Amino acid sequence: MHPLETSITPDAIVERARALVPILQEREAQAITNRQVPAETIAAFQEAGFFKILQPKRYGGYEMSPAVYCEVAKTLAEGCMGSAWVYGVVAVHNWQLALFDPQAAEDVWGQDQSVLISSSYMPTGQARKVDGGYRFSGRWAFSSGSAHCSWVILGANMVAEGGMVKPNPIISCCRAATILSSIPGM
Numbered sequence: 453m454h455p456l457e458t459s460i461t462p463d464a465i466v467e468r469a470r471a472l473v474p475i476l477q478e479r480e481a482q483a484i485t486n487r488q489v490p491a492e493t494i495a496a497f498q499e500a501g502f503f504k505i506l507q508p509k510r511y512g513g514y515e516m517s518p519a520v521y522c523e524v525a526k527t528l529a530e531g532c533m534g535s536a537w538v539y540g541v542v543a544v545h546n547w548q549l550a551l552f553d554p555q556a557a558e559d560v561w562g563q564d565q566s567v568l569i570s571s572s573y574m575p576t577g578q579a580r581k582v583d584g585g586y587r588f589s590g591r592w593a594f595s596s597g598s599a600h601c602s603w604v605i606l607g608a609n610m611v612a613e614g615g616m617v618k619p620n621p622i623i624s625c626c627r628a629a630t631i632l633s634s635i636p637g638m
Contacts, residue, residue, distance in 0.1 A: 469527035476531025506547035512565035545569035579608040
């Protein structure tokens with residue numbers, strides 16, 4: 453994000469996306485070959501403020517309309533479809549996190565409002581309540597953009613008292629996870 457920038461117009465942020473199209477076209481082959489959007493591309497998206505579009509203002513975001521988020525994604529796709537996909541998947545989590553309990557946003561953005569969040573929603577893991585929180589384990593499917601993210605939203609089956617199982621989203625710092633590259637994609 454531009455230094456100390458707290459607001460920008462929708463037209464200006466879409467123009468930033470338009471300016472990146474030729475750069476994304478140059479990097480597209482690298483993204484496909486490496487099966488991952490280059491770190492330089494994610495850094496350019498950060499610098500342009502794209503991940504702040506849906507992020508709440510109280511956490512340093514622009515809190516713009518989802519229409520702006522979509523227009524940026526469509527524009528980026530003119531340069532590299534995979535990069536636009538990863539932008540769209542990762543950026544939407546800043547909106548989703550605002551729907552969680554406010555403590556979740558504090559945990560994620562309290563120290564660094566620029567962190568990125570990935571996801572794998574299928575509730576294939578398990579979570580159990582323990583002293584001080586929850587312990588979760590399992591193996592989740594693909595998570596586009598996860599290599600660039602510090603946090604992850606995962607679907608988990610919560611085992612409640614009495615053994616009742618209920619699917620729930622959980623959020624965790626990525627330090628608690630191991631990322632395996634097993635499928636072609638980004």
